[in-house]
Structures are given as structure tokens and as C-alpha cells.
Amino acid sequence: MRVVIAQCQVDYAGRLTAHLPMATRLILVKADGSVSIHADDRAYKPLNWMSPPCTLTIREPREDEAAAVAEVDAQLSQVWVVEAKSGDTLQISIGEVFHDSTHELGVDPGLVKDGVEAHLQALLAEHPATLKAGLTLVQREYLTPIGPVDLLCRDVTGAYVAVEVKRRGEIDGVEQLTRYLELMNRDPLLGSVQGVFAAQQIKPQARTLATDRGIACVVVDYDALRGMDSADDRLF
Structure with a gap:
């Protein structure tokens, strides 16, 4: 740097x-x-x-x-x-x-996810269709030259989808996924890669930036994924 x-x-x-x-x-x-x-x-x-x-x-x-x-x-x-x-x-x-x-900073180990964020990533890996109907998991922590993408999936057409998972979705997360997509879309083996930004909460500024860059935003219900929010227990 x-x-x-x-x-x-x-x-x-x-x-x-x-x-x-x-x-x-x-x-x-x-x-x-x-x-x-x-x-x-x-x-x-x-x-x-x-x-x-x-x-x-x-x-x-x-x-x-x-x-x-x-x-x-x-x-x-x-x-x-x-x-x-x-x-x-x-x-x-x-x-x-x-x-x-x-200054030579070397390879950064990356942000260590907190317990909720790591568990959210694991749950979405088990249930990728929560993000988009027909989505299937290819690999967790798919490595790129600048760091791992949380989830690499495929949609019903066979196209690859890169998913970045956050507990709270902010602009930094959108920028991170944008950098991954720029590199992945230059890989002829992957072809055209779509992006999905998934979080429990997504700030309006982050949603606006993601939409402008063609990245889909999905708000994830963590409790529902854990099976704690059963529809049978609701009054409405």
C-alpha cells in the first residue's frame, strides 16, 4: 500500500x-x-x-x-x-x-464472522432456495484472488450466483461483493455470475447501491431458518 x-x-x-x-x-x-x-x-x-x-x-x-x-x-x-x-x-x-x-501489508486473513453471521451462512448453505427458488449450493467459501465468497450457487438455468451473507447489510458488504463479482465475471469457466446480498437487515443506502449494480437483495429471517418461527404457532 x-x-x-x-x-x-x-x-x-x-x-x-x-x-x-x-x-x-x-x-x-x-x-x-x-x-x-x-x-x-x-x-x-x-x-x-x-x-x-x-x-x-x-x-x-x-x-x-x-x-x-x-x-x-x-x-x-x-x-x-x-x-x-x-x-x-x-x-x-x-x-x-x-x-x-x-508498505507491504501481506495477505489479510479477512473478517472473522460473529456466531450469528457464521450460523446464518451455514443455514443458507443448507437452504439456498430461501434466497431464490430453485437455487442450489455448489460450494461454501468459494475462493477468489481477493478472498472467499460466502456461497457459490447455481440457479435453475445453471448460471452461477455469488452470495454474500451479512448479519447487517451495509455499503461495505455491497462493495465487497462487487469486487468478487468483477473478478468472477472475468473467469471463462464461470461465465456470467449474478450477485445476491443477503442479510437480516439491509440499510437503504446499501440496497440502493446494490440495485444500481444489478445485485439482488434478500432480507433473511434468522429465526425462521432456525425453525424457531413456525407458522403453526402463529395467530395470524
Whole structure:
């Protein structure tokens, strides 16, 4: 991972456009190729970012770019251009650099699921049709180069379906499943892989992001799966 603290101006161009004026920020370049820009607030959420697969090119600033930031008393040292496969671009105009270091973090063991989440995954592996009629399990913890997908299933047409299971469904979980799907859909042995985001609760923002990316959301009744919520015991 490369960690840079520097003055920077950020311009995003693609389906949407966004501009961050010159200010001191943290820039992270991760081993998977992702680039994100952070302010000293907002907890973990970056101001802007580019997810892999993408390419980073570093070049000298053009005269017009240098002149534009000179108006705000800044002097450009480099221009980073990050381009996604879709053609979207993230341009980071670097001014004064205060810190620049690279660190080898190694392979992360991944998040250890709590008891409920692990049990929920096991129950869904036994009853995959709970998520979608006709769904059958192929493998639990299907390994990808960036981590294991909770469940790999097949639907009635034979197409593969990747399922990410969470106790509480948030944006991070959708981003995680998106990264898995990007890699899996490039595997000719799998073909076109669909995504299902399953959780006991799914936050509205996570549902919106998942829907925008073509990922199905399923709210799972944990007690019903455990057999504790029998329809015969209900009054209504």
C-alpha cells in the first residue's frame, strides 16, 4: 500500500462529474489497484475513489494545469490519472507532498464472522432456495484472488450466483461483493455470475447501491431458518 499526504485537487469524470478543490488530503493506493482520497473526517468513507480494475498513470503537469492551480497559490508537482475499464477517469493534481511511503501489508486473513453471521451462512448453505427458488449450493467459501465468497450457487438455468451473507447489510458488504463479482465475471469457466446480498437487515443506502449494480437483495429471517418461527404457532 502506498500512503501519500499531499495538497491535491481531484476531478472525477464519467457517468457523473465531481470536483474537489486544492486541499491537504490522504491518498491511498492499494495492492489491488484501487485509489482513494480521504479527508481528516468522515470516518472510513473516502471523498472520492476508483475501484479495480483500473490503471494509474503519473505524468508531469501541463502548462494550463499548472497555471490553473497557481491562482490558488499552489504549485503542481505531478498529475495522477486513474482510468477504469468503463472509461471513467479520476485525475489527482498533486501539489506539495508532506509524506509518501509504501508498505507491504501481506495477505489479510479477512473478517472473522460473529456466531450469528457464521450460523446464518451455514443455514443458507443448507437452504439456498430461501434466497431464490430453485437455487442450489455448489460450494461454501468459494475462493477468489481477493478472498472467499460466502456461497457459490447455481440457479435453475445453471448460471452461477455469488452470495454474500451479512448479519447487517451495509455499503461495505455491497462493495465487497462487487469486487468478487468483477473478478468472477472475468473467469471463462464461470461465465456470467449474478450477485445476491443477503442479510437480516439491509440499510437503504446499501440496497440502493446494490440495485444500481444489478445485485439482488434478500432480507433473511434468522429465526425462521432456525425453525424457531413456525407458522403453526402463529395467530395470524
